[in-house]
Amino acid sequence: MGRSVLVALGMTAAIIMASGSAFAAGDAKKGAKVFKKCKACHAVKAGKHKVGPSLSGVVGRKAGTAAGFKKYKGLKKADWSWDEKTLDAWLSNPKKFAKSRSRKTSMVFKLKKAKDRANVIAYLKSI
Numbered sequence: 001m002g003r004s005v006l007v008a009l010g011m012t013a014a015i016i017m018a019s020g021s022a023f024a025a026g027d028a029k030k031g032a033k034v035f036k037k038c039k040a041c042h043a044v045k046a047g048k049h050k051v052g053p054s055l056s057g058v059v060g061r062k063a064g065t066a067a068g069f070k071k072y073k074g075l076k077k078a079d080w081s082w083d084e085k086t087l088d089a090w091l092s093n094p095k096k097f098a099k100s101r102s103r104k105t106s107m108v109f110k111l112k113k114a115k116d117r118a119n120v121i122a123y124l125k126s127i
Helices: 003-023 028-035 084-092 094-100 114-126
Strands: none
Touching: 028 114, 084 094, 084 114
């Protein structure tokens, strides 16, 4: 193999590893620990809401539709469902994500580390 091919393969591998880290399989147990930061505003029991909606069954659910949560304003009429990609973007920067979709949110908490986001998403998938 030529040197340029090896360099290209190496760069491609580095890009894939860097961009794919946010969607790497998370650890639900570690995610439960990180989620403790979220418990001030979110419950995990279905139908039990706090400042924010219950996150029970959030993965796969259309945004803004948690049954019984009356405080939705900015996410009413949202046109997306919560999957790994949208949850990762949301947890990274909720205000930026909402604004990019012409929505508003009062959530200001962010998870800066990709691994923390992946772990929380794994936890949310488990509840």
